[in-house]
Amino acid sequence: MRSNNIPLRKCVGCGARKPKSDLIRIVKKEENGKINIFVSSGHAEGRGAYICRSVDCLIKAKKARRLERAFSGRVDLSVYDDVEKLVNESEQ
Numbered sequence: 001m002r003s004n005n006i007p008l009r010k011c012v013g014c015g016a017r018k019p020k021s022d023l024i025r026i027v028k029k030e031e032n033g034k035i036n037i038f039v040s041s042g043h044a045e046g047r048g049a050y051i052c053r054s055v056d057c058l059i060k061a062k063k064a065r066r067l068e069r070a071f072s073g074r075v076d077l078s079v080y081d082d083v084e085k086l087v088n089e090s091e092q
C-alpha cells in the first residue's frame, strides 16, 4: 500500500492522481506584473499544474486547453511544446 505521505497531484490530461515526482509541473509566476508560464524542473514557486509524462495526456490537455483553464488565462503554445519535449525525452 502506498504511503499517505506521498503528495498526489491531478494530471490536467487524464485526471488521474499521481505522485508529484511522476508528473511534469507547469508553473505560473507573476513578476512585476508580467505573467510567466513555464515548465518547472525544480521547486519554482507559483501556481502549478501537473501532467503525466504521456503524449496522450498532452494531446488531451492541449485539445481541451486545460492549462488555460488551470491558470485562468492565455497559455503560449510553446509551453505545450516544452512539455512535449520532456515527454519525448522520458519515453526514449
Ligand SMILES: [Zn+2]
Pocket (backbone or CB within 6 Å): 011, 012, 013, 014, 015, 016, 051, 052, 054, 057
Ligand atoms: Zn495523465
